Amino acid sequence: MIQDIFPYRLDHAFRDREPEPEDCFFSFRGGEVLLRVSEDGSRRIPVFHDLGMPFVEVRRLAVFLFCVDGVTVYLLLQQGDVLPEREGMQYLPLREIDGILPGWAYFAGATVLHLAGWYERNVYCGRCGGVRAQDRGRRSLSCPDCGDTVYPAIAPVVMVAVTDGDRLLMTKYGDRPLPQWVLVSGFVEAGEMLEEAAEREVYEETGIRIRGLKYFGSQPWGFSGSVIAGYTAELDGSDQLHIDTGELSAAAWHPRSSLPKELTDISIAYEMIEAMRLPEKGGAG
Numbered sequence: 256m257i258q259d260i261f262p263y264r265l266d267h268a269f270r271d272r273e274p275e276p277e278d279c280f281f282s283f284r285g286g287e288v289l290l291r292v293s294e295d296g297s298r299r300i301p302v303f304h305d306l307g308m309p310f311v312e313v314r315r316l317a318v319f320l321f322c323v324d325g326v327t328v329y330l331l332l333q334q335g336d337v338l339p340e341r342e343g344m345q346y347l348p349l350r351e352i353d354g355i356l357p358g359w360a361y362f363a364g365a366t367v368l369h370l371a372g373w374y375e376r377n378v379y380c381g382r383c384g385g386v387r388a389q390d391r392g393r394r395s396l397s398c399p400d401c402g403d404t405v406y407p408a409i410a411p412v413v414m415v416a417v418t419d420g421d422r423l424l425m426t427k428y429g430d431r432p433l434p435q436w437v438l439v440s441g442f443v444e445a446g447e448m449l450e451e452a453a454e455r456e457v458y459e460e461t462g463i464r465i466r467g468l469k470y471f472g473s474q475p476w477g478f479s480g481s482v483i484a485g486y487t488a489e490l491d492g493s494d495q496l497h498i499d500t501g502e503l504s505a506a507a508w509h510p511r512s513s514l515p516k517e518l519t520d521i522s523i524a525y526e527m528i529e530a531m532r533l534p535e536k537g538g539a540g
Contacts, residue, residue, distance in 0.1 A: 263357070274327075277302050280331045283333070288351070290347050290355070298347070330370060366477045369477035373408060414524060418489055419489070422509060425515065462495070468487075485523045511532060
């Protein structure tokens, strides 16, 4: 999965630390990320020295994010503008981070994207309209005028692999341009337990009941600011599907022998589907 960056380790502890010229950073322009592109076409995460701008300005815009094995990672706030593309620096689609060095870059980039959206949406206080400031010693923003404090928002999501013997229930989204078959998933409602959300989502989207709900694993998913809790479950009762056409375009039972392939191997959905495909990895026997 995308967070499997061993032997590296992402250290989330917040630090009040001033950036240095050789510290690396992320800068976003919509769905694109600024990368250093070498003459041979190789790409890497840029460092502040690559910007060629006064360092006092860099320090004003840089926000500490986390460390990865001693490497400090920052976000460069845009404040309405994006950095000009200097020679050797280029904004590229976020997926371009996949496969570049260092090996933790893609997971770090997705996590930074999550935090960058939070910082962008919380420049101003939602209570009084004042300008928020970074608190010292912790990941939070406070309003100096009214004292209102906010912390990074994380949306919990449940994902369920429902089986009926050698068959796996899979669906296709109806509200987004994603062609592949996926597992039932959805956001957790306020006041709802994860297990309740799993049962509700399966019933609302496909009209079936489940039993034997078991926890599979979890995954941070910075692309949507979420953390996904994966579950397996068995069909309870009729296998007749009645899909919610507002959410899905299709739903079907797929036999273990012909499960659709995932487009990438970075997601927990991939792990859950592979576990069904290969019983020795934890799928239904």
